[in-house]
Amino acid sequence: xxxxxxxxRDDVAWLTINRPEARNALxxxxxxxxxxxxxxFRDDGxxxxxxxxxxxxxxxxxxxxxxxxxxxALTVPPRDFVPYLGRTIQxxxxxxxxxxxxxxxxxxxxxxxxxxxxAAEHATFAISEAKVGRGSPWAAPLPWIVGPRVAxxxxxxxxxxxxxxxxxxxxxxxxxxxxELVEAAHAMARGIARNAPLSVRAAKRLVYxxxxxxxxxxxxxxxxxxxxxxxxEDAQEGPRAFSEKRxxxxxxx
Numbered sequence: 001x002x003x004x005x006x007x008x009r010d011d012v013a014w015l016t017i018n019r020p021e022a023r024n025a026l027x028x029x030x031x032x033x034x035x036x037x038x039x040x041f042r043d044d045g046x047x048x049x050x051x052x053x054x055x056x057x058x059x060x061x062x063x064x065x066x067x068x069x070x071x072x073a074l075t076v077p078p079r080d081f082v083p084y085l086g087r088t089i090q091x092x093x094x095x096x097x098x099x100x101x102x103x104x105x106x107x108x109x110x111x112x113x114x115x116x117x118x119a120a121e122h123a124t125f126a127i128s129e130a131k132v133g134r135g136s137p138w139a140a141p142l143p144w145i146v147g148p149r150v151a152x153x154x155x156x157x158x159x160x161x162x163x164x165x166x167x168x169x170x171x172x173x174x175x176x177x178x179x180e181l182v183e184a185a186h187a188m189a190r191g192i193a194r195n196a197p198l199s200v201r202a203a204k205r206l207v208y209x210x211x212x213x214x215x216x217x218x219x220x221x222x223x224x225x226x227x228x229x230x231x232x233e234d235a236q237e238g239p240r241a242f243s244e245k246r247x248x249x250x251x252x253x
Contacts, residue, residue, distance in 0.1 A: 002018055002033070003017070003018055003019055003027070003029040003030045003033050004016065004017055004018060004029075004030055004033025004034055004036070004037055005018050006036075006037045006040055006041075008044070008046060008047055009186065010190060010193070011046060011047060011048045011049070011190075011193045012047065012048070012049050012050070012051060012186060012189040012190060012193060013037075013040075013041045013044060013047035013049070013050040013051070014050075014051050014053065015034070015037040015038070015041070015050055015051070015052045015053075016052075016053050016054065016055055017030055017033075017034070017052075017053070017054045017055065017060075017061055018055045019055070020054070020055040020056030020058070020059070022062075023058060023059035023061070023062035023101075023102065024054040024055060024056070024059050024060065024061045024062060024107070025061065025062050025063060026061060026063060026082060026106045026107075031081065031082055031083065034082070034083050035080075035083040035089065038050075038083055038085065038089050038091055038095075039089065041091065041093070041095075042089070042090075042091045042092075042093070047093070048093060048094075048189075048192065048193035048197060048200075049093060049094050049095070049096065049189040049190075049192050049193050050091075050093065050094070050095045050096070050189075051095075051096045051097075051098050051185045051186065051189050052095060052096070052097050052098070052110060052114060053097070053098040053099070053100055053181075053182075053185070054099075054100055054101065054107075056100070056101070057100055057101055057120075057122075057178060058101045058102065059100075059101040059102045059103075059104075059107070060097070060098075060099040060100050060101050060102060060103040060107050060110075060111070060123065061102075061103060061104075061106060061107030061110055062102055062104050062105070062107055063104045063105025063106040063107050063108070063128065082106055082109060082110075082138075084109070084113055084138065085113045085114065086113060086208060087113075092201045092204060092205070093197075093200070093201060093204075094115045094116065094189075094192055094200060094204060095114040095115050095116075096114060096115065096116045096117065096118060096185055096188060096189055097110060097111045097114045097116070097117045097118070098118050098119075098181055098182065098184075098185035099111055099117060099118070099119040099120065099123040099125075099163070099172070099181075100120050100123065100178065100181055101120070101122065101123055101124075102123070102124050102126075102160075103123065103124070103125045103126075104124075104125075104126045104127075104128045104160070105126070105127065105128045105129055105134075105136070108125055108126060108127050108128075108139075109136075109138045109139075111125065111171065111172075112138075112139065112141070112142060112145065112171070113138075115204060115207075116173050116188065117166075117171065117172045117173055117174075118172070118173060118174045118175075118176065118181065118184050118185045118188060119163040119166060119167070119172045119174070119175050119176075119181075120163065120175075120176065120177070120178035120181045121163055121164075121175055121176065121177055121178060122163070122178055123162075123163040123166075123172075123175075124160040124161065124162055124163070125154075125160060125161050125162075125163075125166050125171060125172075126154070126158060126159065126160035126161070127139055127154045127155050127158060128158045128160075129158065130155070130156065130157075130158040131158045136155060139151065139154075139155060141211070142154070142155075144211050145170055145171060146169040146170050146171055147169065147170075150169045163175045173188075174188070196229075196234045196235075196237075196238060196248070196250050197234075197250055197252045198228070198229045198232050198234055198252060198253075199229055199234070202225050202226050202228075202229050205225050206221070206222050206225050206226070209221045209222075209225065210222075232253060233251050233253045234248075234250050234251060234252065234253065237249060237250065237251070
């Protein structure tokens with residue numbers, strides 16, 4: 001049984017961690033499967049958006065495989081121990097997490113590093129490393145997402161928050177009943193896929209560029225990022241399609 005499954009549905013790629021018996025923990029096979037899946041999506045011209053999820057209904061991902069860590073006497077994990085979007089793997093297309101249960105430790109990392117998050121009502125989120133004496137340096141960008149006080153609480157208490165609280169603090173975009181999670185995540189992905197691809201990719205670049213820039217520098221970066229979008233064929237196709245009352249035919253050029 002493949003620990004990570006990649007499949008294309010319409011123009012949306014689905015990447016599923018497939019270890020439900022181990023709460024989808026990040027053993028070596030899963031980490032390598034995720035890396036391969038992200039790279040495949042990056043290079044897949046038929047896939048406009050990726051949805052990352054876990055098999056089963058109990059856990060999205062419970063984090064690192066502690067038994068494997070203990071057997072290996074793991075000390076400081078290497079930078080690419082878990083594939084980290086925007087750090088060790090660059091993907092310019094949107095990635096959505098569909099969180100179907102517990103997202104703890106490394107599972108929280110996965111929900112933090114993606115671009116958007118849809119969660120089932122029963123999902124929970126925790127940075128649980130403090131309970132087992134491990135670290136979470138990967139959480140450095142978290143205060144930018146949820147604010148410093150919320151990030152501090154998650155890091156030092158190591159207690160979980162529910163999906164509704166995660167939405168309130170900005171970690172999650174939408175909360176839906178568990179039975180509707182796949183449909184809701186796919187609908188979000190399809191909605192994005194219907195938009196002009198150059199505009200979508202520029203929007204992703206803008207959001208992350210603004211995280212490390214001040215107000216004025218972010219505006220200057222926005223001008224640079226979107227100039228090629230304005231000069232593209234698609235920038236003319238969009239208004240033309242609207243005028244002709246038809247769906248736009250995006251070329252990505």
